[in-house]
Amino acid sequence: MDDPIGKESKTGGRRASEPASKPHYLGHRARLRRRLLEQGPGxxxxxxxxxMLLFAANPRGDTKPLAKQLLGRFGSLERALSATPAELAKVKGLGEAGAAVLTVVPEAARRLAREQAQDRPVVASWQKLLDYCRVTLAHERVECFHVLFLDRKNKLIADERQQRGTVDHTPVYPREVVKRALELNASAIILVHNHPSGDPTPSQADxxxxxxxxxxxxxxxxxVHDHVVIGREGHASFKSLGLL
Structure with a gap:
């Protein structure tokens, strides 16, 4: 006769009423969350x-192997989070949900940095402005030229991309820059562009x-308060260099 439900079989198998063991990584997830909340993300x-980011895309799976795979493929956290959707699509096991989570992180960082830069006059929060510029431009693959438009109190009115160029050149039209400043009733501007090579040293063309x-x-x-060149290795300020 068959063993009654809930009894252990003759082969020593699990009782039918006994719950399956939980996956080992669930405890790891709980510990990570607890450490994050109690000790901080640092x-x-x-x-x-x-x-932690991939938990949202894969709430039931083990995300540790995928996280290490991303770091191995792109070489660093910075490059993994700045990868394009097309590049992320090539990562086996990531899927659309995982790619979407990683892609939205840089945009969230940009918006946070932008709001922090807008809180006070630029002259009183220069470091926040630099942080915003780095988050916005340091990882661009081609040169991009931005203009930050300021009001009479030197508060940020707008940050607009004027041009998007090649890996080592961006065409800039002074008349268009000034025209836009007049349209926004800006009293001052800060020029910002990136060097995809990583070296922020201004060129003669700059x-x-x-x-x-x-x-x-x-x-x-x-x-024109300043012209800031952004690179992965840092930044260069025309004003600090005596070029403005």
Whole structure:
């Protein structure tokens, strides 16, 4: 006769009424969450941060192997989070949900940095402005030229991308920059662009273009506070370098 339900079989198998054992990674997830909330995100390693992000896309699976795979493929947390959707689509096991989670992180960081930069006049929160510029431009694959438009109190009115160029050149038209400043009733501007090579050292073309914008803006009493070049290795300020 068959064993009654709930009794252990003759082969020593699990009782039918006995619950299946929980996957080993569930305890790991709980410990990560607890550490994050009690000790702060700074205590998490790079792969653990990726694991936490991927929890949202895969609430029941083990995300640790995938997190380590992402770091191995892209080389760093920075590059994994700045990868394009097309690049992420090539990662086996990530899927659309995982790619969407990783893609939205840089945009969230940009918006947070932007709001922090807008809180106070630029002159009083220069570091926040630099943080915003780095988050926005440091990982671009081609040169992008932005203009930050400021009001009379030096508060940020708008940040607009004027041009998107190639890996080593962006065409800039001083008249268009000044025209837009007038449309926004801006009293001052800050020029910002990136060097995809990583080295923020201004080129001779950067210097000549900046001088042309300064001269065009001065005719309409619009001040150019600075031109900041962003690279993965840091930033360069024309004003600090004595070029402005």
């Amino acid at each position: 205590t998490l390693l790079d792969h653990e941060l990726l694991e 210097i000549a273009m900046t001088q042309a914008v300064v001269e065009a803006a001065a005719k309409l009493e619009i001040r």
